[in-house]
Amino acid sequence: MEMVCIACPNGCRLNIEKNEDGTLLVTGNKCPKGIVFANEEILAPKRSVCTTVRTTYKKLPVVPVRTDGEIPKEKIFDFVEETKKIVLDRPYAFQESVIENLFGLGINVVCSVDMNRLVGE
Amino acid sequence: MYDVVVIGGGPSGLAAAVEAKKEGASVLIIEREAMLGGILKQCIHDGFGLIRFGKKLSGPEYAELYIKEVKDLEIETRLQTFVTSIKKSQEGFEIIVTSSKGMSTIVAKTIILSTGCRERTARQVFIHGTRPVGVYTAGTAQNFVNHMGYLPVKKCVILGSGDIGLIMARRLTLEGAKVLGVYEIKCTPSGLTRNIHQCLKDFDIPLYLSYTVTRVFGEPRLTGIEVAEVDQFMRVKPGTEKYIECDGLILSVGLIPENELAETIGVKIDPKTKGPEVNEKMMTSVEGVFSCGNALHVHDLVDYVSEGSATAGKNAAKYVGTKENEANVSSEGMLSLVPQRITEGEHEIIFYFRTLCDRKKATLTITVNGNEENKIVKKYTNLLPPEMERVKLKLNVKGGDKVHFKLEGE
Numbered sequence: 001m002e003m004v005c006i007a008c009p010n011g012c013r014l015n016i017e018k019n020e021d022g023t024l025l026v027t028g029n030k031c032p033k034g035i036v037f038a039n040e041e042i043l044a045p046k047r048s049v050c051t052t053v054r055t056t057y058k059k060l061p062v063v064p065v066r067t068d069g070e071i072p073k074e075k076i077f078d079f080v081e082e083t084k085k086i087v088l089d090r091p092y093a094f095q096e097s098v099i100e101n102l103f104g105l106g107i108n109v110v111c112s113v114d115m116n117r118l119v120g121e
Numbered sequence: 122m123y124d125v126v127v128i129g130g131g132p133s134g135l136a137a138a139v140e141a142k143k144e145g146a147s148v149l150i151i152e153r154e155a156m157l158g159g160i161l162k163q164c165i166h167d168g169f170g171l172i173r174f175g176k177k178l179s180g181p182e183y184a185e186l187y188i189k190e191v192k193d194l195e196i197e198t199r200l201q202t203f204v205t206s207i208k209k210s211q212e213g214f215e216i217i218v219t220s221s222k223g224m225s226t227i228v229a230k231t232i233i234l235s236t237g238c239r240e241r242t243a244r245q246v247f248i249h250g251t252r253p254v255g256v257y258t259a260g261t262a263q264n265f266v267n268h269m270g271y272l273p274v275k276k277c278v279i280l281g282s283g284d285i286g287l288i289m290a291r292r293l294t295l296e297g298a299k300v301l302g303v304y305e306i307k308c309t310p311s312g313l314t315r316n317i318h319q320c321l322k323d324f325d326i327p328l329y330l331s332y333t334v335t336r337v338f339g340e341p342r343l344t345g346i347e348v349a350e351v352d353q354f355m356r357v358k359p360g361t362e363k364y365i366e367c368d369g370l371i372l373s374v375g376l377i378p379e380n381e382l383a384e385t386i387g388v389k390i391d392p393k394t395k396g397p398e399v400n401e402k403m404m405t406s407v408e409g410v411f412s413c414g415n416a417l418h419v420h421d422l423v424d425y426v427s428e429g430s431a432t433a434g435k436n437a438a439k440y441v442g443t444k445e446n447e448a449n450v451s452s453e454g455m456l457s458l459v460p461q462r463i464t465e466g467e468h469e470i471i472f473y474f475r476t477l478c479d480r481k482k483a484t485l486t487i488t489v490n491g492n493e494e495n496k497i498v499k500k501y502t503n504l505l506p507p508e509m510e511r512v513k514l515k516l517n518v519k520g521g522d523k524v525h526f527k528l529e530g531e
Contacts, residue, residue, distance in 0.1 A: 004318045008171050009422055011315035013503060047323070050166045050179055051295055052267055062270035064165035064181050073323070080295050094185055112165060112181040117188075118156065 003041060007033040014038050046070035050112075051080050053098060055088040057119055063088065064112035065098055071107055083109065091115035123149045123197075125437045126216055126229035128204050128382065131159020133414020134235035135187035136427040140434030141233070142194045148438075149227065150191070150198045151218060157191065157198065158184035159237060160260070161423065163267045166288050172424035183423060207232065207386050213409055214386075231409045231437040234383050234397070235430060238376040238415040246280070246374045248337060255343030259285035259373040263292070272296050274369025278346055279303040280334045284312040284421060284507075286373020291320035293371075300324075301367060304332040304348055306355055309479060311373075311507050313421060334370065335362060343368055376419045386410065393457045394418035400447055400462040401470040403433035408444065411437045418459050418473065421509050425473065429459075432471075446520025448489075454528035456506055463524060467517040474512070476504040476528060483530035487514065490523050501530075 005012045010030055016038050017025045026038045040046055048070050052062035071079060079102065092098060092111040099109035125141040127134045130152030142148045156162065161169070164180030171177055174186065191198070202220040209215075213230040240258040248256070257265070257273060263285065265273040275298055279286045282305040290300045303321060308331050310317050321328055329348075335357060336347040350361035378396035380388065389406035391398045397405040397412040405412050413433035414426045446465040452458040456475040463470060476483065483501040497514060504510065518524060 004314050006315040006319045009168065009313060009315065009508075011313055011318075011508070013314075047319070048167055048177065049295075052165060052270065054270065062267070064179055064267060066165070066167055066179050076295070095182070112179045112185075114185055 003038065005029060005034045005037045007037045016042070045073040047073050047076060049076050049079055051083050053083045053086050053088060055115070057091075057115075060115065060118055063092070063115060063118075065109050066112055067102065067107050068095075068097075068110050069107045071102065071105055075103060075105075078103070079109075088115070091119050122212060122228045122230070123147045124230050125149075125233060125434070126151065126214075126227060126231075127233045127235055127434075128216075129159065129235035129237055129414070129416070130154070130157040130198065130200075131235065131237050131414065132161050132184060132187065132423050133237065133416070133426050133430040134159070134233070135184070135191055136430035137233045137235055137411075137413055137434035137437070138196050139187065139190050139194060140431040141438040142196050142434075144435055144438035146438035148196050149229075150196060151202050151204055151216070151227070152198065152200050153203045155201050157188050157200070163260075163263045164288075165267045166292070169423050172422065173427050180423070187427075204382060207382055209386065231411065231440050233411045233413060233430075233433050233437050234380070234388075234405075234416050235412075235414045235433075236379045236382065236416040238378045238419055240285075241372070241375040241377060243337075243370075243372060246372070248334060248370075250337055251340050253337060253339040253343040254341055255339070255368050256337060256370045257372070259283070259289045259371050262289050262369075262371050266292055266296060272298060274298050274367075274371070276301065276367045277369030277371055278334070278348070278365055278367050279371045279373060281305060281372055281374035282310040282312050282317070282328060283373035283375060284316050286371060287312045287316040287320040289371055289373070290326050291324060294324045294326065298369070300326050301365060302327040302329055304329045304334060306331070306333040306351055308353070309505070311375075313507060314505070333357065337370060338364075343370060346370055376415065378416050378419060380412075380416060383410070383412065383416070388412070391457075391459075391461055393455075394459060396459075398461040399459065400445075400464050401432075401460045401468060402436035402464065403429065403460070404436065404440075408442070409440060418457055420473075421507065425509065425511060428471065429473070448518035448520065448522035448524050450524045450526065452526040452528070455526065458526055463516060463518050463522075465518060465520045467515070469513060469515050471511060471513050472526070474510050474526070474528070475506050475508075476510070478506065480504040480528075480530045483528055485512070486527045486529075487516075488525050488527075489516070489518060491525070504528075504530075
């Protein structure tokens with residue numbers, strides 16, 4: 001089986017075979033991240049997701065947010081739905097959580113900008 | 122009078138200014154927008170900073186870290202200020218700017234051109250006919266969605282598989298638009314391989330290679346487009362035309378370095394990169410004028426933009442005005458190679474290049490004046506034109522030397 005590692009811009013082309021004991025034999029990776037990626041991708045693929053949330057500021061109709069870790073791939077659209085429910089009505093700090101412990105996954109959704117700077121400028 | 126005036130406050134200008142200031146220079150950043158950060162402001166996806174900061178950041182976060190440094194170092198900035206012309210003067214340069222305060226002149230010893238690049242438009246890829254609402258460059262669509270909070274299309278086709286197009290395919294899908302497919306005129310994708318996977322395959326968005334858009338329909342709003350297959354010479358194959366109903370056509374058909382200002386002061390442009398020719402100090406053919414970032418050559422990673430721009434900033438700050446002898450750099454088997462000149466002496470230099478074509482295995486051979494004995498050989502695997510390579514080399518050259526880069530392999 002072949003896949004492309006998305007852990008970093010190298011985009012290593014991974015070749016994956018199953019060892020006799022059921023573990024995976026990964027080749028083609030330039031670093032250990034490739035092995036972790038291949039295992040996760042086969043068992044339970046995960047992605048970090050970036051989107052925007054609305055604010056009450058005219059100057060800043062939306063601000064960018066991202067998950068501070070990876071969430072299960074099948075939860076991507078649920079996550080985006082969740083972010084549509086919120087409107088930020090105060091200036092959030094750089095990397096401050098706008099959603100804590102998303103779906104109980106232990107992942108926070110953080111603000112990608114310093115809203116104070118942008119609202120003030 | 123400033124030691125260094127940086128034109129453009131995007132990632133390149135910020136990195137150059139920070140480095141110049143750290144070298145002790147007096148620095149001014151001129152930015153035409155109301156905020157610093159350039160295109161990173163709307164690049165809300167992550168993957169930035171893995172090389173520079175060792176962690177995965179979004180574009181705005183990457184910019185924020187540099188903006189904070191600019192503030193901490195108390196670097197002067199002039200926002201919503203546009204440079205209209207540059208003139209050579211006795212002390213260096215006179216930069217004419219306009220802003221809400223009117224016109225004024227700024228005097229600088231050295232200039233760093235970090236003016237970024239522009240997207241190719243529909244007209245530049247020969248999409249003619251009416252001009253319906255709904256045809257956007259990927260960057261414009263990105264601005265609508267990520268900055269203004271509008272969804273500009275409901276059902277769209279993306280022409281061109283450049284990275285911004287792939288990123289927008291995913292972004293529009295997340296926001297609820299239907300992306301019918303990405304159509305690429307070449308027989309290979311133009312974007313990074315990982316983006317094909319995480320932006321298209323993850324969302325089951327089809328990629329059609331050797332296809333192009335031939336016509337657009339609709340007035341005043343786009344109602345559909347015509348796509349067709351192309352042959353190996355990118356000519357439309359008659360009879361393959363197909364109508365697709367859609368309200369949006371997003372173009373991701375290439376970026377061109379912005380060098381209008383550079384050309385007015387006689388900066389020599391490299392036809393391969395479409396940016397200035399520079400030496401390893403990032404100085405252009407005009408003494409005291411430096412170039413970096415996407416104005417110099419289009420990058421695929423901002424981390425390398427910062428790296429090259431810091432080099433420009435450092436050397437602009439150190440510039441004393443003595444003309445140096447230089448060796449020339451030439452290449453074969455490459456789409457582009459930067460820098461194109463090297464000053465006399467022994468230095469460690471970072472070169473950036475793109476392969477001319479896909480190569481599973483490749484060998485890079487560097488010779489000085491054709492001398493085979495002291496040649497440097499590097500091996501590569503899986504080289505693709507969309508993925509820029511970086512190589513650090515120690516070279517010792519004299520003025521007039523000819524340094525040749527030869528990339529070969531299948």
